[in-house]
Amino acid sequence: MPLHRIPVTADLIRGALDLETTPDGGLVPHRLPPRARARNTDPQLAAVEVQPSGVRLAFRTRATEVELEVRPTTRVYAAAPPRPPALYDLLVDGTLTAQSAATGGDTLTVDMTTGATELTPGPPGTVRFTGLPARLKDVEIWLPYAQKTELRALRTDAPVEPAAASGRKRWLHHGSSISHGTDAASPTAVWPAVAASLGGVDLLNLGFGGSAMLDPFTARAIRDTPADLITLKVGINIVNADAMRMRAFGPAVHGFLDTIRDGHPDTPILLISPIHCPIHETTPGPGALDLPAFAAGTLRFLATGDPGEAAKGRLTLVTIREALERIVTQRAAEGDKLAYLNGLDLYGPDDKDLPLPDDLHPDTATHRRMGERFAERVWGRDGSLEGF
The missing domain is CATH 3.40.50.1110 (SGNH hydrolase)
Structure with a gap:
């Protein structure tokens, strides 16, 4: 069955205080609002507040196959031991059900001894989850906590609607x-x-x-x-x-x-x-x-x-x-x-x-x-x- 492309909109996102729209229509979650970012002068804070720890997509669907089109920025530390791939966690009705890493994206190489960085651009990538239960369910996709992520689109084999308000504290x-x-x-x-x-x-x-x-x-x-x-x-x-x-x-x-x-x-x-x-x-x-x-x-x-x-x-x-x-x-x-x-x-x-x-x-x-x-x-x- 062909997948339907669904734009990522603000009503699908939890855990961010601001969403920056990119020139080609993607969304980059921020965990500080624009006024706070304007007051900041520290590159370290600028780098980490855009890393979406705790940010997730939340929606209801009967889809058994879900793809998330993203443009991640992967940090690579020169001369350091390699790190495992950054994972996206998929939860069904609150239970961790699957994990996957994204393809594609930009690479930021960091020299930890000097602080120097070099950005290598890359194409958008995809995170794919299959075999989900066909029933109506609440789905959350938690984004990698240390990887700047531009959200571009969902692709699913069934309609999607924003998750209802949970009523939780x-x-x-x-x-x-x-x-x-x-x-x-x-x-x-x-x-x-x-x-x-x-x-x-x-x-x-x-x-x-x-x-x-x-x-x-x-x-x-x-x-x-x-x-x-x-x-x-x-x-x-x-x-x-x-x-x-x-x-x-x-x-x-x-x-x-x-x-x-x-x-x-x-x-x-x-x-x-x-x-x-x-x-x-x-x-x-x-x-x-x-x-x-x-x-x-x-x-x-x-x-x-x-x-x-x-x-x-x-x-x-x-x-x-x-x-x-x-x-x-x-x-x-x-x-x-x-x-x-x-x-x-x-x-x-x-x-x-x-x-x-x-x-x-x-x-x-x-x-x-x-x-x-x-x-x-x-x-x-x-x-x-x-x-x-």
Whole structure:
């Protein structure tokens, strides 16, 4: 049976805050709105906010065959160990049913030692799924979390309509590369996606690799976005970049929260401190690529700061956790509907059976453990946000 070409429209897309129309009619999802992007001056954030972690197509259909025409941008790291193909996850009625990688697309080659990049254009490609059940069903296609993706068209063997509103609570999460998904095997294996599935909530993932920096424009984007629960996982990027001292960090956290509260006066907010990361527990940043390990074919990171300077206000994960707990205690006493979750409760020093492969990012099994622990502590056994 021939497939029907269906344009990808905004009503088919979940998990994005903006959709950029390309000159030939494609759509590129963004996880920050235009005003925030206009305020940004950092190429790292510009690169990662357009990577669609948590973004998915959602529709109802009887189709047994679905193709998604895309133009992905695949990142290749020069001289680094090869990475597996970026996967698209297809869910039928909420259950992961199939996975596939795209053909075609552009290639961005990155030199991790210098930061230099080179873009090689390529043709559009296709992601194909077959053998789906012929009954009427809800289908979601989750896009690769670290691959900029231009959506061009659906091709199916039966009509498609946008998925009905789920009525589920909307969870807005903001964090670092760990929340973005780094080193998870696929988009639904990222820990916030795992937790969202277990809690039956609708995820908006604003995890930005290397870029959870308490930027005011990110706070304004959160302020202006409807949500039933907001979680903020703060600290690791600020340490890796050696971006602040304690004098600036505390007021910056308060300012970030105050801005969000302007639009969410009563929404529960959970402030989450960093998970265990041995290189930065008591050693300040900046973080760096371990060049000898890299030359030997292993991707690993290290901390280059002086532990003795923590007493002078340089930030470590230990001092950041202490500061965040103080801030939550103070604001909660003032009546703010704010709670604290120690990141060590998601992944801590006792989790020695799952070491961080590059000394910074969790693997798929650790993402799963973190998502399960978050769900247990935050959703509660009855899914009622019992922590609030």
